Amino acid sequence: MVSLTTIRTHNASLKTLSPGLVAVFVGGTSGIGLSTAREFVRNTNSPHIYLIGRNQTEASRIIDELHELNPSSQLSFIKSDISLLKSVDEVCKEIKEKESKVNLLFLTAGYLTFKGRDETTEGLDRKFSLHYYARMRFIQGLSPLLAAAANDSNPSANLSRAVSVLDPHLGTRWTPNFEDLSLKRTFSLKNCATHGSVMNNLALEEMAKAHPGTSFVHAYPSGVATGLMRAQGPVLNGVWKAASLLMKPFLVPIGESGERHLFAATAPRFAPKSKAEGVQDLEKGSDGVKGSGSYWLNWDGEVLGESKKMVDTRTDDAGKKIWEHTEEVFRKICEEGGRY
Template sequence: MPPFNPDKDIPDLSGKVAFITGGTSGIGREIILFLASHNPAHIYFTGRNEEAGATVVAAAKAKGPNVEVTFIKCDLCSSRAKIRQAIAESFKSDRLDIFIANAGIMATPPGLTEEGFELQWGTNYLSHAVILQLLRPVLLRTAESGADVRHVQVTSHGHNYAPSGGIQFENLRKPDAVGEFARYGQSKLAQILYCKAMVKRYPQITSVAVHPGVGRTGLLKNAKQSLIKSFFSATSFLHKDAAELAYSPLWAATAPLPKLENGQYYEPVGKKAGPSKLAGDEALAEKLWEWTNNELKDVEALL
């Protein structure tokens, strides 16, 4: 028997509101469909493709006819102003119980976001920090009402590939200061460190990072074909489908609260793991928090 069966183990979610990034395909789509089967009040999700978004909305409504489902067209490589506008126009809830930072890219060729950050850093880490800055007041108000509020970062065992020092703050606007997997690794390391920093400041929100496992999703669609071939040939014995890859974030978002330890890193499914030494570096977590706050000081939260 699997350690987690989302059909049976996710409790009734009546009244709860969830927000998932990257929900039009892969893990994000599966998270939405599983959640929709358990009667939440509203699911918001982001993506770039409106047609795919509409398909997911329809599929989620088929799973849970009474669930409100809202697609937010939002490119996480775009500017923080555009991200804010997209969310402000569509997110109309006075509560938020579950936030899952799922969207991500891996091992992409050198590139920059619209605001000039290395592509994987901007997409995997910074865009989610922007969204959390926008939605944090809603999360906190929900927690203050006595609700169980979860913040889940879908990170990766690949955080071990981070470059020397973990995060090269001086190179975050350079597209190719280090290799593809090192750039990926530092973005995934940042997601773990961000959870640790969150716990210090907002312990009323349960913040955990999870590795979903290895499988074929859209994660590698922009990577070099040679990298894809070598990656999958080396890890073929570990491959899972997108639905099974969704189990880890779903567990973190819905398992009984006593099973989670705030600020920790989990591997599939629900196994607290020892991340890299850098991922446990409190000083690095504080430096990241300070860098992020300074970078996002002009981002006005949604109230």
């Protein structure tokens, strides 16, 4: 376990970085995204923060709170339902018009549901879209800005990282159905969880190969009491809140979760491939190679090791197949304006 002392010492050191780091929190209006944004604002100089979500009232309250925490910060809210990939493109366009670089893309938008497949007008399951397709579309759309951050000649300003918070474990235990990656025909809650996990795992590895100046992290938060069940209505949300109280000793406190995720989002040990050489405490990447630029993290900051199941899944170019499928989905929906 990476100790909280190590994490706090590192996070406090971010004050020595150049002012004006740009961070985009997709899902920054609640839970782990908000808690990490709060730590980013607390620990950096004059950051530019973008919060993406749907809740304008909550966003306005958060912007006031974060501005009070660090009056040098510039805070913006972009209201958008990003379960639609076309909305993701609009958000990316707006950020590109305002910024020339992005140092951190932090992806947490999602929710917990016991409902079955719920198709968006673009033909994807809503939750699956939030947990995978929309996240990858953000990475693709903002990759020129992440590359611009990576290419900054000032080492105090060249942080370039994308973090997806979901669950890398499931992908190391279960194999996806390559015949139906979008789960059009074989949707179940278990399949959706498995595909979300393994597709984040392997697509981020592909991203690390394609963008060696940026590092990619898939992080498991463990249990954290957040608004995750809000979409389920007042009854189930109430049950979740009561259960969270009972389970409190076993949950990661929300403030600690933010501190730990800020570490995952900024610590040099999770270096991009092109900048790994000479880094102290450099971690093993998800492919087992030190400093390969893609890292799967447990809640405590430790990297996950390889599993037998994952070795099997990797055979036959699994990562390439997943990325080709993802590009096909993007082409049909975003370029041809159709449904998948």
